[in-house]
Amino acid sequence: MPGQVLVNLFIAILWMLLQDSWSWLTFSAGYLVGLFILFLVRRYMDSEFYPIPILKIIDLLLVFLQELLMSGIVVAKQILQPRLNLTPGIFMLETDLEHDVEVTLLAMLITLTPGSVVLEISPDHKCLYIHGMDLPESFDSVNKSKLRFEEKIRRVTRK
Amino acid sequence: MEAILKLSLLLIVLSILATVFRLVRGPSVPDRVQALDMLGFLIISTTAIFTIFIRSTAFFEVILLIGILSFISTVAFARFIERGYAIDRKSD
Amino acid sequence: MIGNLIKGLTVVIILIGAIFSFISAIGLIRLPDLYTRAHASSKSATLGVLFILLGTFLFFIIEEQHFSTKLLLGIFFVFLTAPVSAHMICRCAYRSRVKLTETSIRDDLADCMCVEQGMSREGNDV
Numbered sequence: 001m002p003g004q005v006l007v008n009l010f011i012a013i014l015w016m017l018l019q020d021s022w023s024w025l026t027f028s029a030g031y032l033v034g035l036f037i038l039f040l041v042r043r044y045m046d047s048e049f050y051p052i053p054i055l056k057i058i059d060l061l062l063v064f065l066q067e068l069l070m071s072g073i074v075v076a077k078q079i080l081q082p083r084l085n086l087t088p089g090i091f092m093l094e095t096d097l098e099h100d101v102e103v104t105l106l107a108m109l110i111t112l113t114p115g116s117v118v119l120e121i122s123p124d125h126k127c128l129y130i131h132g133m134d135l136p137e138s139f140d141s142v143n144k145s146k147l148r149f150e151e152k153i154r155r156v157t158r159k
Numbered sequence: 160m161e162a163i164l165k166l167s168l169l170l171i172v173l174s175i176l177a178t179v180f181r182l183v184r185g186p187s188v189p190d191r192v193q194a195l196d197m198l199g200f201l202i203i204s205t206t207a208i209f210t211i212f213i214r215s216t217a218f219f220e221v222i223l224l225i226g227i228l229s230f231i232s233t234v235a236f237a238r239f240i241e242r243g244y245a246i247d248r249k250s251d
Numbered sequence: 252m253i254g255n256l257i258k259g260l261t262v263v264i265i266l267i268g269a270i271f272s273f274i275s276a277i278g279l280i281r282l283p284d285l286y287t288r289a290h291a292s293s294k295s296a297t298l299g300v301l302f303i304l305l306g307t308f309l310f311f312i313i314e315e316q317h318f319s320t321k322l323l324l325g326i327f328f329v330f331l332t333a334p335v336s337a338h339m340i341c342r343c344a345y346r347s348r349v350k351l352t353e354t355s356i357r358d359d360l361a362d363c364m365c366v367e368q369g370m371s372r373e374g375n376d377v
Contacts, residue, residue: 072298167269174276
């Protein structure tokens with residue numbers, strides 16, 4: 001992937017040399033041309049066409065934002081109940097993710113889902129211990145969204 | 160417009176008071192660390208609204224720095240409570 | 252006219268952020284124990300700060316035509332570190348044996364914790 005970015009920059013600079021005009025406009029035009037050429041020869045590259053992983057990362061970031069918005073509203077509703085009837089508790093969640101980065105991302109995402117904060121990660125990275133705000137509901141919501149998160153994270157971190 | 164900004168500033172000042180109440184009252188040490196963490200967020204918000212009042216871009220570094228300092232101090236406090244020291248002197 | 256409308260919109264975004272901060276401060280007082288308060292301080296407060304910083308960012312683009320990368324970096328940093336600090340606080344609280352509230356109905360971590368405490372104590376001794 002860094003190689004592809006370098007090739008793209010090289011094509012942009014070559015474009016500026018050929019046009020003999022040194023401005024940001026020419027540079028952007030050359031960059032777009034380079035992107036198009038890389039798109040044409042993408043099959044002969046050893047790694048994926050490089051905007052695609054970036055798009056996946058942006059997709060993951062959007063999931064983060066959406067979860068934060070949802071959970072903020074849910075927590076605000078729970079706080080503003082006239083009488084607090086919460087049943088908090090700690091439950092265990094198993095995960096199939098292996099690498100450190102993946103588990104970290106999953107823990108951050110789960111912390112952002114409605115009504116759950118990750119308390120502890122077991123040393124072998126297999127179990128997450130999660131504190132739920134309102135237990136049966138948050139257990140269900142975490143279990144439901146876990147598969148979706150794991151798939152999105154895998155798409156970013158693995159080829 | 161100014162009125163809405165003043166209203167939001169008032170709300171944030173009230174939340175700072177509530178957080179300080181928790182900081183003083185908190186039964187255990189982690190409670191107080193949590194209140195300090197939240198206080199950092201609220202100070203960031205106050206600074207952001209204040210920059211709009213005086214129409215100056217000079218305080219953006221302050222926002223960034225308070226964010227970083229608040230995070231680092233929270234992590235250091237948490238490590239200190241957990242292990243009794245904050246910085247590993249034995250490097251391996 | 253339209254410029255004024257958009258400016259008003261950014262101020263309303265700031266007001267929404269302030270309301271979220273206020274709600275989380277109420278939660279910080281009302282909720283019964285540290286772990287439930289962590290929910291309030293990690294989610295509602297983060298959302299409030301993000302809304303306020305976003306409103307400031309948009310306001311300076313519209314009013315002064317000033318695209319501030321520093322503020323964008325600040326938004327990104329706060330967004331990234333808030334869950335981590337909530338996790339650290341909860342973890343150190345559990346390790347220093349802060350009690351859960353009485354209405355808690357389940358604690359999966361308690362039985363596993365004895366084993367781990369022994370392990371980490373050995374690790375510290377070395």
